[in-house]
Amino acid sequence: MRRNLFDDTHELFRQSFATFVAKEIAPYHDAWEQAGIVDKAMFRKAGAAGFLGIAAPARYGGGGTPDFRYSVVMSEEFQRANVANSGVCLGLHNDVALPYFVDGADEEQKARWLPGICSGDLMTAIAMTEPGTGSDLAAIRTTAVLAGDHYVVNGSKTFITNGINADLVIVVCTTDPAQRHRGITLLVIEAGMEGFERGRNLDKIGVHANDTAELFFSDVRVPVANRLGPEGTGFAQLMTKLPQERLGIAVNAVAQAEVAFQWALAYAKNRHAFGQPIGSFQHNRFALAEMRTELDIAQIYVDRQVEALNAGELSADDVAKAKWWTTELQWRVLDTCLQLHGGYGYMEEYPIARAWRDGRIQRIYGGTNEIMKELIGRSLGV
DSSP states (O other): OOOOSOOHHHHHHHHHHHHHIIIIIGGGHHHHHHHTSOOHHHHHHHHHTTOSOTTSOGGGTSOOOOOTHHHHHHHHHHHHTTOHHHHHHHHIIIIIIHHHHHHHOOHHHHHHHHHHHHHTSSOEEEEOOOTTTTTOGGGOOOEEEEETTEEEEEEEEEEEETTTTOSEEEEEEESOGGGGGGGEEEEEEETTOTTEEEEEEOOOSSOTTSOEEEEEEEEEEEEGGGEESSTTOHHHHHHHHHHHHHHHHHHHHHHHHHHHHHHHHHHHHHOEETTEEGGGSHHHHHHHHHHHHHHHHHHHHHHHHHHHHHTTOOOHHHHHHHHHHHHHHHHHHHHHHHHHTGGGGGSTTSHHHHHHHHHGGGGTTTSOHHHHHHHHHHHTTO
């Protein structure tokens, strides 16, 4: 299928980034999978090469362009090289955390944080989820009590991507529990602040190279100067930024499913049973035909959402549709492709096995698919 999403500049960027992945990530990916965390040196190399802070203003060392197509290219190249688990930290940093600093920080905060965010000296994370809240952000219990020119923060977070490596953590707090949504405030907690502790690097089913942590806050004194936006505006900021995060998940879903399909197609052509390629059996040929068709449809829809984001027209309802449908498709494709590989598909040495294991989280994070359907349903007035 011919795509019209990219121009020559994006393709040149793709070549450059693919070279970076081949040199700085692929040779170390298996080691990082075993360690459960990437080496922060890679992160700084990514910054030096210009792959961090692409949407940040150039005066702070960023790329100076909010064009989300560069993030799409990075996601696709991570998947094509089968090292997406090592790339999660970059995607989280560029596409999830950075927008809060670009749009929500004041000039003093930008001058203080953005140069390090763009260079890779400051890794970022955002801490929303708590052990007892899940997708219900209005029910968070991490409190921030104003005391002079500081907030005193108490509480805990879990399932935090980049939680071990992060130098700056955007923490979703409640400054007025009685106000629920209107009482949520975003504070930036920095590594080394007294009372801020990291718990376990959580032992996940997949995505092993990506560190995911528990975070604990015990009377952490956070300067008011570390607040992003006015007090009580945190929920509004989250609702503004979550669509881009969910679009990033949809982009990854289609990219991984496409790569898995190509593996399965090649295997179906080369693997023989009963004297013929397994792809020539009608059941398998139909399965491949169905996947090819659905992937083409998904790619068109997601590309249009990327264009809508760049134009400032991305709908929260439309991106909810993209997030749930593409991740469900991703899971169906991964499962079918593993089945086409037969017993070899269950072996860790085959990339489809890792992809199948790693892909399961996509239907959960960024808001579960059940929540996505709820959002879509509400938009229909039911």
